[in-house]
Amino acid sequence: MHELSLCESIVETLEQQALAQHYRLVKTVWLEIGALSGVEAEALRFCFDAVTRGTLAEQAKLVILEVPGQAWCTQCSIHVPMQQRFDACPRCGGFQLRVNDGEQLRIKELEVE
């Protein structure tokens, strides 16, 4: 359940940014979560509600943008979709794949007041 520490880290960022960006309330948080990041969106939501209680993001809505996984097949020299880390290249069936998207865990944008 490291979704909990991720949410604590999000709230910390929101609090730090409040000073720099001059806001006192967070209304929406947009996150970009890669399909290969190992993070469960539902668990993240659950923890977010618990962790934001009593903070400037208590009322905040969490919007999660799920980014599909993508890898580079070194055999075929093409980008291929990757749902899970053990997927084979859909063209050659090999596993010589280098992940190049879908690992991110990012705060994209905030709606604040």
Place this chain on the structure above:
Amino acid sequence: MCGVCGCGGEHHPLAKLSPVPAHGHAHGHEHDHDHDHQHGHTQTQDHAHLSPGRLVQIEQDILAKNNRYATQNREYFNRRRILALNLVSSPGSGKTALLTQTLERLKQRLPLAVIEGDQQTSLDAERIRATGVPAVQINTGKGCHLDAHRVGHALENLNLQDQSLLFIENVGNLVCPAAFDLGEAHKVVILSVTEGEDKPLKYPDMFHAADLMLLNKIDLLPYLSFDLDRCIAYAKQVNPKLRVLALSAATGEGMDNWLQWLLAEQQLLQITYR
């Protein structure tokens, strides 16, 4: 209290952390922003607020804070040419048993140290100290993994010699420690043959994050239907670059290979490149 992180601990031994860079900028003209908001952010769905707020783009990695501490740890290791390894596995795969055997065999040759991570107890640190090697225990409480900040504080208490070999035994958990860089040179994943050959597919993130896999408890193979080759094939499926060693902490079989790997990695750090 720690002046860098405000965490109530001792002062941080390593370099000062730079403040969080504010990559973003506020923009008060919300009609023309073309970054895609097709992700369900429509006013009709949005009962939570009546008047729309100001949008702030911040574009920050959620793990940024951990990663900054990890970078700081890594710089510290590099300066002192310390080889730091992050040992990860499910509970009971034999991390501590393997460590005590390894320490016994290397303690005359290299300065060694161990950071032990467990949710509770200092039992493992005591097992390590029984070999004469210094160990610091970190109890994570409910936490399911070590983070770079806690490791940075543990380094204060270790007073590592230059060119040491530092083992960090993570909390027994095949999931969460994969996401948290501690500043180590390599993650080493330990899988015992009693766990079944399918684990690399069931917990792919960890096997993807590791550079070396140790298949432990091979002394038990005669009593199991564990398919060693299939297990290795699964692991390479999620990480084609993964290197694999098979050994037994109980009988010592295969330990020489592992010791060679450790010594070679430690030697590589002593090279000064230009």
